[in-house]
Amino acid sequence: MSIQITKINFSYPESNANLFEDFSLQIAEGWTCVAGSNGCGKSTLLKLIAGLLVPDGGKIVGGNASAKSGAVGPAAGEMIYCAQETAEPPENLYAAFWSDDNEARKFFSRLCVTEEMLERYETLSGGEKKRIQIACALAERPAVLLLDEPTNHLDAKTARMICEALGDFGGTGIIVSHDRAFADNLCARTVYLYNEAAAFAGGRDCVVYDSYPCGLTKALELRQSGADQSRGQWERLNAKAAAERGRSAALEAQNQKAKARLSKKTIDSRDHDAQRKIDTARILGKDRSTGDAKARLETQIRQTESERDSVKKALRRKEGFALSQSDYSKPLVVDEAVLEAGSYKLKIKRMEIKRGTKIALTGENGAGKSLFVRHVISLLEKAGRANEVLYLPQEISDAQRDAIFNELNGLEESERGEVLSTLYRLGSEPERLEGLKRGDNLSPGELRKLMIALAVQKPLSLLVLDEPTNHMDITSVVALENALAALDCAMIVVSHDKAFLQKVCNASFVAERDKDQGKISVVQ
Numbered sequence: 001m002s003i004q005i006t007k008i009n010f011s012y013p014e015s016n017a018n019l020f021e022d023f024s025l026q027i028a029e030g031w032t033c034v035a036g037s038n039g040c041g042k043s044t045l046l047k048l049i050a051g052l053l054v055p056d057g058g059k060i061v062g063g064n065a066s067a068k069s070g071a072v073g074p075a076a077g078e079m080i081y082c083a084q085e086t087a088e089p090p091e092n093l094y095a096a097f098w099s100d101d102n103e104a105r106k107f108f109s110r111l112c113v114t115e116e117m118l119e120r121y122e123t124l125s126g127g128e129k130k131r132i133q134i135a136c137a138l139a140e141r142p143a144v145l146l147l148d149e150p151t152n153h154l155d156a157k158t159a160r161m162i163c164e165a166l167g168d169f170g171g172t173g174i175i176v177s178h179d180r181a182f183a184d185n186l187c188a189r190t191v192y193l194y195n196e197a198a199a200f201a202g203g204r205d206c207v208v209y210d211s212y213p214c215g216l217t218k219a220l221e222l223r224q225s226g227a228d229q230s231r232g233q234w235e236r237l238n239a240k241a242a243a244e245r246g247r248s249a250a251l252e253a254q255n256q257k258a259k260a261r262l263s264k265k266t267i268d269s270r271d272h273d274a275q276r277k278i279d280t281a282r283i284l285g286k287d288r289s290t291g292d293a294k295a296r297l298e299t300q301i302r303q304t305e306s307e308r309d310s311v312k313k314a315l316r317r318k319e320g321f322a323l324s325q326s327d328y329s330k331p332l333v334v335d336e337a338v339l340e341a342g343s344y345k346l347k348i349k350r351m352e353i354k355r356g357t358k359i360a361l362t363g364e365n366g367a368g369k370s371l372f373v374r375h376v377i378s379l380l381e382k383a384g385r386a387n388e389v390l391y392l393p394q395e396i397s398d399a400q401r402d403a404i405f406n407e408l409n410g411l412e413e414s415e416r417g418e419v420l421s422t423l424y425r426l427g428s429e430p431e432r433l434e435g436l437k438r439g440d441n442l443s444p445g446e447l448r449k450l451m452i453a454l455a456v457q458k459p460l461s462l463l464v465l466d467e468p469t470n471h472m473d474i475t476s477v478v479a480l481e482n483a484l485a486a487l488d489c490a491m492i493v494v495s496h497d498k499a500f501l502q503k504v505c506n507a508s509f510v511a512e513r514d515k516d517q518g519k520i521s522v523v524q
Helices: 043-052 093-097 102-110 115-119 126-139 154-166 178-187 216-261 270-282 289-309 371-381 398-409 414-425 430-438 445-455 474-487 498-504
Strands: 003-010 020-027 028-037 058-063 077-084 145-147 172-176 187-196 206-211 332-334 337-341 344-348 351-353 356-361 387-390 462-466 490-494 506-513 520-524
Touching: 003 043, 003 490, 020 043, 020 058, 020 126, 020 206, 028 178, 028 216, 028 398, 028 474, 043 077, 043 172, 043 178, 077 126, 093 115, 102 126, 102 154, 126 145, 145 398, 154 178, 172 430, 178 216, 178 498, 187 216, 187 351, 206 216, 216 474, 332 371, 337 351, 337 371, 344 371, 356 371, 356 498, 371 387, 371 462, 371 490, 371 506, 387 445, 398 445, 414 445, 445 474, 474 498, 490 498
Parallel strands: 028 172, 028 187, 077 145, 145 172, 344 520, 356 490, 356 506, 387 462, 462 490
Antiparallel strands: 003 020, 003 058, 187 206, 332 351, 337 344, 506 520
C-alpha cells in the first residue's frame, strides 16, 4: 500500500502559522526514514498518516483514520502506529502472544519475548518493552507500519534484533529516527523535513522536504553537499552582479564626462567654431559608445540578478563551541579493580585517561557501563577534583533540572549570551531559545544540550556523557558530534550510536558479560 499525501494543510490550535502548507508527498512500499530537526513535524506527519490527527485541508490516500497509538490490532492489511512511549502494554499483547497462528507468534520468538516478560511488563527495561511493542505490531501483519524513534534507549544487540525483524516486513514502513546505522540498514529512502524559512533565504515559514533514494547517512551527506553547492552558486552569481554593477558605475562616470564634453555651458557664446564642433559631434554620435555599453551592461546585470534570485540560497549555520582553557593536565589513573553492585561484579583493568583521550564505552544493557562511569567519577571526587568533571546522565531528574535553570539564571548577561549562542550552534532554534529565557519547559533533548552548553563555559578535565544522543534530533546529533570531536578534554562516551562514536572518540572500551560466570563483566 503506497501512501499519497496531496496538498495538506495543518496547524496546531496554539500556533499562528501552518506547520504544513500545501504539502504533498508520496511514500512507496518498503521502508522510508523520516528525519529532521525537533519541531519540524516528523511525529505530526506520522500521526496525520495514521489518522490520529486530521489535516485542515488536502487529503491522504492510504491513511487509516481508525488507527490508534501502539499496536492495537486492526485487521490484517491495515495500519499500525507505534509511538515512542511504551509505558502501557499494547492492547493486543495477550491475544497475539497466545494466538493459534504460528505466523503471528513467530515474531515473539524472533524478538525473544517470553511469557515471563508478559507477567512483569511494568518492570521491564525500555528495550524489552520496545521488543514487545514491535512484536505485537508485526503479529498483526499490517499493510502500513509507522514507528516513531524505535531505537531510543536500545543497546546495539536489541537494535540489531529489531532491525532484522523489521527487515522482513513486506508492506509500507515509515520510521522517524536519528539512528543512522539503524536507518541505513533498514531504509532505502529518506525524507528530510525542514522549515524552509530556517534553511533558505526568502523561504516560506512552513515545513517542506527533500527526498533521497538512500539511507540516512548518505542523505545527510547529499543534503550538506547540495546546501554547499546552492550557497556557492548564489555567492558566485552575487559576486558577478556586484562586479557588473562596478563596471556600470565606471561607465556612468565616463558617460557623465562625455556629456560634459558635449555641453555648451562652458563655451563662450561668441566661439562659433567650438559650438559647431559640439553640434557635429552630437549629430555624428561621438562619445555615445559609453552610454550604449552601459545600457547593455544594465541588461546583463538584470539577467545575472534574476539568475541569482532563482537559486535557493542555503543559509549557513555556525556550529561547534570552544571549551574554556584548562590547566587540568594531570591524567586520571584508574587502577585494576573489581567493582560490586549487589551480586554483580565488574572487573576493570588498569588504565590512564589523559587529556585528549576520548573513550567510547560500549556493551549490552546491564553489562556494567554505568558502574564503571560512577567509579571513575568517584576517583576524581576522592582526589579533590570533583570540579573538573561533568557527568551528563541518561535521565535528568526534576531536581537536576531546577539546578540547571538556577545556574543559567545566575549568570551575567554576557555569560548567558554565550550559553544561548552555544545552544544555537548545537541545533536549537531561536524560538526555543526565547522559551528558554522565559523558563518554559524544555524537551529532554534541549535540556541535555543546555547542560553541555553550561559545562563548556568552565574548565573541564573530564566530560562523561551517558547516551548523549537520546531524545536529540539528527540536526543536533550531527552538530554535537562535530563540536565534541573538536574538544581536547578527556571524555568517556557511553553510546550505542556507532556513527557518533566513530566521529567523536579515539579509544574504545567494551563491557562484556563473562558467559561462564554469569554475573561478572569485564571492561576491556
